[in-house]
Amino acid sequence: MMNKNKKKQKKQSKIDFKFMAFFFKIRDKFNPPMRKIEKSEIKLYDHVLDYGCGPGSYSIAAAEIVGSTGKVYAADINPLAIKNVSKKALKKGLQNIEVISTDCNTGLVDNSMDIVICFDVFHGIEDKKSVLKEFHRVLKPNSRLSFDDHHLKENEIISLITAQGLFKLEEKKEKIYIFSKI
Numbered sequence: 133m134m135n136k137n138k139k140k141q142k143k144q145s146k147i148d149f150k151f152m153a154f155f156f157k158i159r160d161k162f163n164p165p166m167r168k169i170e171k172s173e174i175k176l177y178d179h180v181l182d183y184g185c186g187p188g189s190y191s192i193a194a195a196e197i198v199g200s201t202g203k204v205y206a207a208d209i210n211p212l213a214i215k216n217v218s219k220k221a222l223k224k225g226l227q228n229i230e231v232i233s234t235d236c237n238t239g240l241v242d243n244s245m246d247i248v249i250c251f252d253v254f255h256g257i258e259d260k261k262s263v264l265k266e267f268h269r270v271l272k273p274n275s276r277l278s279f280d281d282h283h284l285k286e287n288e289i290i291s292l293i294t295a296q297g298l299f300k301l302e303e304k305k306e307k308i309y310i311f312s313k314i
């Protein structure tokens with residue numbers, strides 16, 4: 133679902149992606165993804181969009197929580213990420229993960245997601261406004277965006293996410309910002 137009318141955002145090279153995937157394996161040993169997923173309050177049956185899923189640490193953890201009647205949509209601009217997540221899901225026998233190759237538009241139904249997770253992604257997105265609009269479109273009324281980006285300062289995060297009047301800050305749990313859809 134690439135947006136053909138705007139300038140193409142650059143994707144990571146294969147070597148950069150491999151390095152990132154290796155680094156995240158170490159990160160996940162010290163900070164298990166499940167902890168962050170639990171703080172996001174993902175529940176059984178939820179429909180979750182993991183936007184900018186990368187190698188899929190959080191998609192896999194979320195899929196283990198939502199169960200077979202829930203669903204995780206793992207979206208990324210990089211085909212290597214998509215391939216990686218599909219491979220991991222297959223290896224773990226998880227049939228509740230669907231991958232989406234995109235730089236913005238997910239093709240998901242309006243008001244269909246219980247939660248969007250966006251971890252360590254937003255700083256790198258070129259068209260931030262359009263991506264936020266997409267999060268707002270796919271989220272159910274009053275549902276949440278769970279957000280973390282250590283590349284951005286707190287005031288930057290809050291102003292970027294709330295500026296368009298689409299989201300308001302609900303709470304902060306350690307480094308995770310929970311915004312709700314207005």
Ligand SMILES: C[S@@+](CC[C@H](N)C(=O)[O-])C[C@H]1O[C@@H](n2cnc3c(N)ncnc32)[C@H](O)[C@@H]1O
Binds near residue numbers: 251257
């Ligand atoms: C630093 S990684 C984080 C991966 C994952 N969220 C995590 O924390 O393990 C950032 C990911 O965002 C993806 N990304 C960057 N811009 C994007 C965009 N406009 N749309 C979708 N994915 C994007 C990159 O390809 C990369 O896989």
